[in-house]
Amino acid sequence: MKILSLEFENLNSLKGRWKLDFTQSPFAENGLFAITGPTGAGKTTILDAICLALFHRTPRLKSIAKGNNELMTRGTGECFAELEFEVQGKTYRSNFHQKRARGKHDGALQTPTCEFADADTDKVLETMLTKKTKLVEQVTGLDFSRFTKSIMLSQGEFAAFLNANANDRAELLEELTGTEVYSLISERIYDHFKSSEESLNHLKAKAEGVSLLSEEQIQALTAERETLEVEQKRLAEQLKEWQAHLSWWKDVTKAEQTIAASEHDLKTAQDELDRNQPSLERLANSEPAEKLRPMHKDLKRCEQEINTTRAHLDNSTKLLAVRDAEKQDAQTKLTQSSAIVELVKTEQQDQEKIIDLVRPLDNQIVVLKDKQTAAVNAANTLNEQHTQQRNQQVVLVQETDALKQQDQLCTEYLNTHQADQHLEKYLGQWQAKVEQVRTLERQHSEQLNSAKQALCAVGAQQTIIRSAKEAKATQDKTLAELVLVESSAKQQWEALQGNTSEQVLNAQKDLLEFWNRNTHSLLEINRGFLNAQQQMHAKTQAHQTNTQLVDKLSKEREVLVERYKERETSLERLTRLIDQEGELAKYRAALESGSECPLCGSTEHSIEQSQDIANLVAQKDRENLELTAIKKEGQDHRQQLDSLAPMIAALNDDIQRAQADIQQAQLNWQGVVGKLQQSLSDFVGMAPELALLTINDLGNEATVATFAQQCELQLSQSAQQLKALGDAKAHYAEAEKQRLSVSVMAGKAQSNLELAEQRLADLNKQNQVANEQVTQIAQAKEQQWNALKESIVQTAIEAPELEHIDDWFTAKSQASSTWQQTKQQQADIEKQLITQNAELKTLDDKLSSVEKELATLTKESESLVSELTRVTAERTELFGDKDIQATSNAMKQKVTEAVSAFDAAQLVLNRSELEHRTEQTKHTGFSDELVSKQSSYTQASNAWLEALKTSPFEDEVNFEAALLDEEVRTQLQSLKKSLDESIVSAQARLNTAKTTKVELQNHENAKAWQEQNQQQVEEATTECQNAQQSHATKIGAISANLETDNQNRSNQQYLFKQIDEQQVEFDDISRLNSLIGSKNGDKFRKFAQGLTLENLVYLANKQLQRLHGRYELKRKADDGLELQVLDTWQGDVMRDTKTLSGGESFLVSLALALALSDLVSYKTSIDSLFLDEGFGTLDSDTLDIALNALDNLNASGKMIGVISHVEALKERVPVQLKVTKHSGLGVSEMEKQYKVVT
Template sequence: MKILQLRFKNLNSLYGEWFIDFTHPEYLSNGIFALIGPTGAGKSTILDAICLALYGATPRLGRITKSSNEIMSRQTGECYAEVLFETQVGRFRCHWGQHRARKKANGKLAEAKHEISDADTGKAIETKKSLVINVIEEKMGMDFDRFTRSILLAQGGFDTFLKADAEQKSKILEQITGTEIYSSISLYVHQRLRDENEVLNCLQVEVAGINTLDEQQEEYIKQKLNNKEQEALLTETQLKENMKAVTWLKNIDELKKEIKLISNEEESFLSEYEHFSEERERLKKALKASELDGKYALLNEVRNQLAEEQQSLNDEETQLPSLYLDASKKEALLKQAEQKIFEVKNEQKILVPLLQKVRSVDHQITDKMEAIRHCNDACKKISEIILSEEDQLKYYKTNYHLLQQEFNAVETYLHQHQADEWLLSGYAGIETQLERLNTIQHDITGKKTEKQVCISRFDTTKQALKSINEEIKHISQKQSQVEHSIQLKQQELETLLNGRLVREYLAEREALYREMVLLQKISDLESERASLEDGKPCPLCGAKHHPYAMGNIPEKNECEKKIADLSILIEKTNLIVEDLNKQEQIKLKYHNEQVEAEKKQIALSGECQQLEKECSVINTQLSCWIQEYEDVKQSICDKLKPIDNIVELQDFNASELRIRLKERMKNWQKQKQKKEILAQQKNDCESKVKTITAILETHSLSLKEKQVELSKLQVELETLKNERHVLFGVKKADQEEQRLTESLADAELSEKQARTSYISVQQQLRISESRISSLKTQITNKKSVLNKKAYEFKALLAKSLFPDEQVFIDARLSIEARNKLQDKEHELERKRAELEHKKKDREVRLATEVRKSITSLTLDQLESQQKGYDDTFSQLRDNIAELKHQLTENSEARERVKEKDNEIEAQKNECLRWQNLHTLIGSVDGKKYRNFAQGLTFERMVSHANRQLEKMTDRYLLIRDEKEPLALNVIDNYQAGEERSTKNLSGGESFIVSLSLALGLSHMASKNVRVDSLFLDEGFGSLDEEALDIALETLAGLQQEGKLIGVISHVTALKERISSQIQVIPQTGGQSVISGYGCKKVLG
C-alpha cells in the first residue's frame, strides 16, 4: 500500500486548500523526506489528514462525528481530506468531508460525507459512510488501528507495536500477513471437539436413562412367572370343572321345572279337552245342518214373507193381537240381546285375571329380550373391537415386515458401501485436493492458452522474421543493381573525365572564360602592352610574365571552341553526376531500409529467441503443473481406491467427482440416520404387536364370557315363551281385550236396535188397517208356495236324520261359531300331541343327566366357588401379562444398551481423535493455532528486523521469548551477549528497535497488503547524532525497494541530514503554510 497524493482543506492551523504530491521526482529519487517545523506548527495535521481521508478518524481525536469536530480550522464553515493511494488491486481515491450549515462558521455541523472511487475510471465504489470503511479495509487489508501501528506511527506511539501485548501483536500480524485462517481452524477444532463430546454425553445420558434388571431380578421374575403360570393352569382346570358341574345342576333343575310345567299343562289340557266334548258334538250336528242351510234359507224366506203378510193382515184385522204378537217377538229379541250382553260381560270377567298373568309373562319376556339385546350389543361391540384390533395387528405386522425389509435394505447398502463412511472424515481433505486440482486445471488451461498465444506470437514473429529476411534479400538485390549502375556511371564518368576531376574542367573553363576576356582586353589594350616589361608586375593583373607583349596573342575562336567542348563535357559530367547522386540517394534509401530491416531482423530474432524461451518456460511450468495435477489426482485415486466405482484415472473429472463424493457422503449419512429411525420404528411396531396381542386375548376371553351369558338368557327367554304359549297361545292380550270390548259394544248396539224395533212395532199398530185387503190375497198365494217348500224341506230333513225342523234349527250354528269350534278342536289335538312329546323328551334327558352324577355339591356352593375361581384366574392372568411385559422390556432395553455401548465406544474414539487434534491446535478463542502460525510469521519479521537493526547498530540482536511466542527480548552484544527484555530499553534504544520492527513489517508482503509507505511522527529526539545518522541511512536505503519514508520531527539536525523536506511554517493569527517539493496551495 502506498500513499500517492494528499489534498485537504481547513484542518487545524492549515487554513485553506492544500495539495501534496508524494510522487514528485525528488521524493522518488531520495526515498525519504522530512516534514519539519516548530512544535505546534501543524506537522502531525498532515498525517491526520491522511487518516481522516481514509478512516474518518485521527490518532489524536478519534472518530470525527456530527456532534464533535475539533480538527476543523477555527472560524471556517467546511473542511475535507482526500487521499490517492495505490494497492496491489489498483489505485483508489478516498474523500472525507464535513461542513457547517450554509458553510457558515457559526452554523450547525452537518453529517460527514465519506466515499471511495476508482482513481483511474472515476467510478464511485461506495458512497454510504457506514460501508466505506469496510471497502477501505478490504482494499488496504488493514483497519484504522493496524494502519496507525504499521504505516502511520503516530505521535507518541512510535513504539506501539513493540509495547503491544500478544493479542494486539497477533491482530496486527493477522492483518499484515493474512493468518486469520488459522484462527478459524483452531475455533473449528475446539467447536468440533465440544460437539463430539456433547454427542458422547447425550449417548451416555441415553444409556443411563435405560433401566435394566440385574440377573437376580430377572431370575426372580422368571421364577415368579413360572409359578404364576402353573397356578393359572391349575385354576383354569378347576374353573372348567366347576363350570361343568354348575351347568350340569342347572340343566337338571331346568329339566325338572320343564317336566313339572308340562304335567301342569297336561292337567289343565285334559280338563279343557273334556269340557270341549259337548261342543264337539254340537259342532258335528252343526256341520250336518249346514248342508241344508241353502234350502232352509229359501223356506224361511217364504215363511218370513208369509208371516209378514199374515202378520200384516192380522195386524190390520186385529190390531192389538197382532201387535202384541209382534211385540212379543220383539221383546224376545230384546231379551236375547240382553242375554248376549250378559254372556260377553261374564267372559270378560273370566278373561281379565288371565290377561294380567299373560301380561306379567310378556313383561318378563320383554325384559329378557332387552337383556339379550344388551348382551348381543356387548358381544357385537367386543367383536368390533377385536376386528379393529386384529386389523391393527395385521397392519403393524405388515408394517413391521415392510420396516424389516427396508431395514435389511439399508443394512445391505451400508455394508456394500462401508467404504463410504471414510468420507465423513476424509471428504474435507479430498475436497481441498479437488479444489487444488481445479486451481491447477485452471492454471493449466491458462498456461495452455498462454502457450498458444506464445506459439502464435512466435509463429507470427517467425513469419515476420522470414518476411524481413526476404525483404533484406530483396533490398540487397536492389542495392546490388544500384551499385552496379553506379559502377557503370562511375566508369563512364572516369572515361569522360579521363582521370581528371570535374572541378579541374570547371577551373579550366573558367580560365578559358578569363582568357577570352583577356584576349578581348588584349585586343582593346594594345597600347598598354607596349609599356609592360618582363619581370615587372602588370598593373592590371600583377603577373610578372607578359607573353602577349611579345606578339603571340592567341586566337579568340580557338578559345571559344575549347570553352564549348568543356561546357559539353561538363554538362555530360553534371548529368552523370546528377544521375550518380540519384543512384546514391536510392542506394542510401536502400541502405536505410536495409538498416531498419536489419534492426527489425535483430529485434524479431531476439523476440523469437525470447518467445522460444518463454514457450520453454511455459512448457516447463505446464509440465510441472501437469505432473502436480497427476500426482494430486493419483493421490485422490489412492485415497478413494477403497470406494467402489467412484473414480477411474482415465475418466477423472474433479467437479463431477466432488458432486459424486458429496452425494455418496450424504447418501451414507442419510442411510445411517434412516437405519436408526427404522430400528426405532421397528421396535415401536414390535411393541405395538405385543400390546395388541395381549389386548386381543383379553377381549376374546370377555367375548366368550358374554356369549355364555347370552346362551343362558336365550334359554330363559325360550322357557318364558313356552309358559306364555301355554297360558294364552299366540294370542295377544291387548287384542283379546279389545275383542271383548268390541263384542260388548256390538251386544249393546243389538240391544239398542231391538229396543228401537220393539218401539217401532208399537207404532205400527195404528197404521196397519189399510193394508188388510192386499195382504189377504198375498197370503193365499204365499201359503201355496210355502206348502210346496215345506214338503220338499221335510223330505230333506228326513234324509238328513233330522226328526223335525226344530231339531234342525237347534243344531244350526253360524259360520263364525262353526269355524271357531273347528279351530279349537284342531288346537286341542295339536296341543295334546305336543305335550306328550315334550314330556317324554324331558324325562329321557333328565334320566340321562342324572346318570352322569358329576358333583354332590349344591348350585349355590358351586356358584360361590365359580366366582372365587374367576377372580383368582383373572388376577393370575394380569400378573402373568405384567411379568412377561417386564421381561420383554428388559430384553429390549439390554439390546438398546448394547447398541448404545457400541455407539459410545465409537464416539469415544472420535472424541479422542478430536481431543488429540485439539491438544495440538484447538482453543476457545482460536489463539492457539493462530499464535503458532503467527509465531512463524513473527520469526520472519524478527529476522527482517534484525537485518535492519544490524545496519543501525551491532550492539543489539532481537530474539523471540521462549515462554511467550509473540514477546521480544534483545541480546546485548556489548554486555557479553546478555539477554534482556525490550521493556528495559532506553528511549533511544526503543526507537531503534521499534524502527527496525517497523521496517521488518514493511519487508513482509502477503496476499493482503504490501507496505510501501511509512510515516514516522517524532521519536528521533531520543537519538544521538551517530544513531540518528545510522537510522536515516537505513531509512534512505529503502528507496531501492520502492518505499517512501516520511519523517516528522522538530529536531534541527534532520534539516541538515535530509535534503527532501516539507516545511510547515507558522504565520500570524495561529495559521501555518506548507512549503516543499510537490506542495502547493490551491486557490479557490
C-alpha cells in the first residue's frame, strides 16, 4: 500500500483546507521527509487525517459520529479528510466529511458522509459508513489496528510491544496476525474428541444389552405358528357357515317386519284417499273450465289493447296541435333575427373607417412618449452619476488626509523602536537553545523520577515477595481442601450408582422408549379399528335403505309401464274415431233436405244426433296430457334407479374396505403386542413394573390410553435417574479438574516467588545507575543555560529567568512582528496616497463632462413634450379617449352575437318542423293500429261465444265460477298424485315382502336351519370369532418374536460395524486432541503465537542489524512469549528488556515496530511508513544510526515520514513539512504551497 496524496480541512489546530501530494516535488525526489514544528502545532494531526479518511477514527479518538467530533477545529462549521492511495497497481480514493447545521460553528453536528471510489475511473464503490470501512479492510488487507502498527506508528504506542507483559503481548500478536482462529480450532478438536468418546461408549453399551433366540427356540416357534395357521383356516370355513345361517335368520325376521309395516301403510293410504275425496271431486269438475281458459284470456287481452290504443290516439291529436303552434312561432323569430344581423354589419363598416384614421396617430403618440421617457431617464442617470462623483470626491479627500496622518504615526513608531528590527534574526536561534535546555530538564526530571521509581520498585518488589509467599501458602491450603472435595464427590457418585450400573439404567430407558414408540402405534391402530367399525355400521344402514328404495321404485315403474300402455291404446282409438268423424262431416255437408242419403238412403238427416267432434278432441287432449305425465314420471323413476345403482355399488365397496380395515387393524394390533411381549421376555435385568397390553384390549380406548400414560411416566422417571447419575459423575470430574488446576497453580506460585527475589536484585542495581545519570544531566543543563544567557546579553537585551522565558519570547516575538507590520503598513500607505491623487484628478474630468450632457438632454425633452401635445389633441377630436382594439372587439362581438341569434332561430325552426312531422306520423300509426285491434277483438269475441255455447256452462259467470286458482289446482293435483303413489308403493312393498318370505322358506337349508333359533346361532358365531381371534393373536406374537430376532441379528452386525468405525475415528481425534486440543483453546493458540513471535524476532533482528549491531533479540526459554536482549558488547550477556536505557529502548522498539510492519503486511506490500516519535532520547551517534537505517529503508522504495522537533534530525532530512503555530490564536498552518485556495 502506497499513500499518494492527502487533502484535509479544519482538523484540530490546522484550520483551513490543505493538500499534500506525495507524487509531486519535493516528496517525489526525496522519499524521506520530516514533519516539524513546535509542540501542539498539529504535526500528529496530519496522521489523524489519514486515519480519519480511511477508518473514520484516529489513534487518539476512538469514535467520530453525529453526536461526537472532537477533531473538528473550534469555530468552524465542517471538517473533511480525503486520501488517495495505491494497492497492487490500482488507485483508490477514500474520504470522510462532517458538517454542522446550516454550516454554522454553533450548529448541531450532522450525520457524517463518506465515499470510497476507484480513482482511475471515478466509480463510487461505497458510501455507507460501516460498509466503507469493511471495504477498505478488504482492499488494503489492513484493519485499523494493523494499519496503525504497519503504516502509521502512532504517538504513545511506539514501544507498546516491547514494554507489554506476556498476556498483553499475546493479545497484541493475536490482534495483529489473526491467530484467534487457532484457539477456535483447539476448542473444536476438544469438543469433537468428547463427542466421539460419548458416541463410542453409547454404541458399546447398546451392543451389551441385545440378546438373540436360540436355534431350538426358533424351530419351536415356527412349528407352533404353522399349526395355528392350519387351525385358523378350519375356523374360517366354520365361521363362514355360521354367518350364512345367521344371515338367513336375519332376512326372515326382516321380511316378516316388512309385511306388517306394508299392510299398515296400505291401510293408512286408503283411509287418506277417502278423507280427501271431496277435494278430488272439485278438481275433476274444474277440468272443462280449464280447457276454455286460454280463449277467455285472449278475449280480455284484446279488450285491454283496444283501450290502450285509443288513449294513445287521443293524446297524439292534442300534441299535434301544440307542434303546429310552435312551428309558426319559430318562423316569426327567424325573420326578426335576419333584420338585426343586417343592421349590425352596417354599423361595423362605419366604425372601421374612423379607426383607419386614428391608428396612425396612436402609433405616433407611442413613439413620442418613448423618446421623452428615454430623455428623462438619461437625465436622471446623469444626475445620479454627478451626485455619486461629487460624493466620491469628498470621500477621497478625507481618506487622503487620514492616510497622511497614519504615515506620520508609522514614521514616529519606527524611529522610536529601531532596535526591534533585528529580533526576527535571533529569536529562532534562542528558542532552539531553550528547547535543548528544556530537553535536558525533562531528561533530568525523567531520570529523577526513574530513580524514585526504582527506589519505590524496590519496596514494591519486597511487598511482592511477601505476597508471593502468602499466595503459595494459600495455594497449598486450597489444594488440601480440594482433595477432600474430590473424595466426597467420588463417594456421592458411587452411592448413586448403588447396585445398578449406568449401562443397566440405559437399557431400561431404551426398553421404555421402545414401548413408548410402539404405544403410539397401538393408539393409532385402536383409533383406526374404532373408526372402521363406525364406518361399517353406517355404510351397512345406508346400503339397506337404498336397497329398499330401489325395490320400491322398481315396483312403481312397472305399474307406470302398464298405465302408459293402456293410455297409449286409448289415444290411438280416439285418433281413429276423430279421423272418421272428419270424413263423415264432408258427406253431411253435401246432404240436402228431402234428398236420399247415399249411405243409408234415408230422406231425413238428423245431423244433431251425430257425435260431437269437439268432445272427442278434448278427450284426446286429456289423454295426451295424462300420457305425457305418465312418461315423465317413469323417466323420473328411471333416473332415480340409475343414480341409486352406483351409490349402492360404492357402499358395497366401502363396507368391504371397512371389513378389510378391521381385519388389518386386528393383525397390526397382534403384531405390535407380540413385539412388546417379546421385548419383555428378551430383557436381561430388572424389568419395569408395568402390565403390558393384550390382544383382547383392541377397541378398549381407555385401557390403551392408561398404558401410554404409565409408560410415559416411567420413561420420565428413568431419564431423571440417569440425569442425576450423570450430574454426580460430572461433579466428580469437575472436582478432580479443580484439584489438578490448583496443584499447577501451587507450582507456579513457587516459581513466582523465585522470580520476585531475582527481580529485587535487578532493581537495586537499576537504582544505583539512575542516581548517577541524574547528576550528569543536571550539569549539562546548567552549561546550556549559561551559554544562552550570554548570547542574549551580547545583543544589549536583558536575559530573563528560565521560568519566565516563554512569556519573554512571546513579548519579543510580538514586538518583532509589530515592527515588521508597521514597516509594511507605511509602505502600503505611501502606495495608496499615489493612487488616490490620480483618482481625484480623474473625478474632476468626469464631473465637467456630465454637466455638459445634462444641458443637451434638457433642450431635447422640451421639444418632444410640445409635439406630443399636438398629436394627442388631434386624436381626441377624432375618437375621444376610446381604445381602438377594445372598440373593434366589442363591435365584432356584437356582430357575432347577432349571427349566433340568427343561427339559433334557424335551428329552432328546423327542430319544430321535424317534431311536427314526427307527431303526424305517430297519429297516423295509432289510427291504423286501432282499426287492427278492433278487428282482432271481433274475431276473439265470436270464437269465445261459439266455444261457450258448446261448453257445459250457461254463461261467462258460470264459467268463471268453475275456474280454480292456479295454486289451489296445483295443490289438489299434488295431493291426488301423492295419494295414488302411497297406495301403489305400499302394495308393492307388501307383495315384495311376501315373495321374499316365501323364497326364504323354500331355501334348501331352511328346515335344518329352523332347528336352531337365532340366539343360538349368534352365540355359536361369536364363539367361533373369538377362537379365530385368539389364534390370530398367538400367530402375531410368534411372528413378531421371529421378526424381532431377525432384526436384532441384522442390527447387531451393523452395530459392531459402527463400533469399529467409531473406534477408528476416536483413535484419530484422540491423538490430535493430545497434541493441540484443549477446552479453552490455549494449547494450539500459544503454539501458534510462539511461531509468530519467532518470526517477529527474526524480522526485528534484521532491522537491528541495520540500526546497531550491538543488540539482538531473543525469546526466553522458560517463558513462552517473554523477550530478552543479547548485548554483544558485554560478552553476549542476556539483558531483560526493562534494563534498557531510553536510547536503547528506542532502537529496539524501532526495530520491533518495523518488523511488526513487515509481519502485518503479509497481505499487502507496505510502501509508505510514518513514525510519530520525538527521537529526543537519542544521543548524536545513536540518532545518526537511526537516520541511516531510515535512509536504507527509503532506498528500498519506501516513502518515510518522521514527526520530530529534534534539531539534528531537521538538519539531516532535507525535505521538511513545517507546521507553524500562531501564538495566542490556537491555530496553526503549513507552508502556503500546501494551502488549497477556494
